[in-house]
Amino acid sequence: MSVPAATRPPVLSVVIPVRNDASRLQRCLASLMTSAGNVPVEWLVVDNGSTDSSQEVAIRAGATVLALPGVTVAAARNAAAARATAPLLAFVDADHLVDANWITSALDVLANRSIAAAGAPYASPLDANWIQRAYGRFRPVVAGQQESDWLGSGNLVIRRETFAAVGGFDATLEACEDVDLCNRLRRSRHRLVADSRLHSIHLGDPRTLKALFFGELWRGRNNIRVTLRGPLGLRELPSVLIPVIDLTCIAAICVAPWTGLRTVLGSALVIAALVGLRAVRMTRRRPHSSAITQVIQNVAVAAVYDLARALALVARATHRTRRERTGEHAVA
DSSP states (O other): OOOOGGGSOOSEEEEEEESSOHHHHHHHHHHHHHHHTTSOEEEEEEESSOSSSHHHHHHHTTOEEEEOTTOOHHHHHHHHHHHOOSSEEEEEOTTEEEOTTHHHHHHHHHTSTTEEEEEOOOBOOTTOOHHHHHHHTTSOOOOSEEEOSOOOTTEEEEEHHHHHHTTSSOTTOSSOHHHHHHHHHHHTTOEEEEETTSOEEETTSOSSHHHHHHHHHHHGGGHHHHHHTSOOOTTTHHHHHHHHHHHHHHHHHHTHHHHOHHHHHHHHHHHHHHHHHHHHHHHHHSOOSSHHHHHHHHHHHHHHHHHHHHHTTTOOOOHHHHHHHHOOOOOO
């Protein structure tokens, strides 16, 4: 006779940070618990000062709630990881829905002791609008299992001992903490893989260009800082160089009376070329029958993305700014 999951020690501790996102948290927990089946799982929800019913939703679902108002999402995840008792940690954001076999697939992937961490690129919502569909084209397409340099912290499974050994997330970072963690894992020669079975839908993809702008203005704050920590290779250079080049060109355009028309036109052409290259890459990544329409949409999204990442070098935006300007939810 099988032993009920509730009476067995957990094999996986799932960490979910949340702030004022009760509805999506409920859906997230439901999808995770469906995927758990009879697997013993420890549920840890870290509440970052919610004023809605997020804590009540977590408690009703049987999760342990840690109330940590005013901390970064990295610090929230670290605190829950320190409380976790299972040998494996799963970090899932409250605005994610996972597939029915997500947990069993995660356990299967990590059964290979050579793999330290696993995940998969996020998928756009099923009812995605054109902005969300274009935004989704920034993400690589994973078929089966493949080596990866980066795994998003909203859909990540990692060995608890490995997470502790590299020091967890950098709690001083407000964004790009997952990039930093993966960089440190790679420097320590740990193996990261993306596996298509760890599919999750990201309900938080930006629905408007305004939401996209402020989201990337916030994320771009730590982009160069984290990237320059290394390891730095050819694939990492564009994320450093493109915002710097774009900002330089924007500055040249803004001081047009002193730089002259030729400099302004040249700067505009450089910006347009970089946006165009990004849009072409997006189009090639997920081609569609309506190619011209898709290219135009990709150009619009790429332009807003690049503008925000460039201005992030000189403009300070917080998660609170993002929420106030766009009315969107946030986990920290």
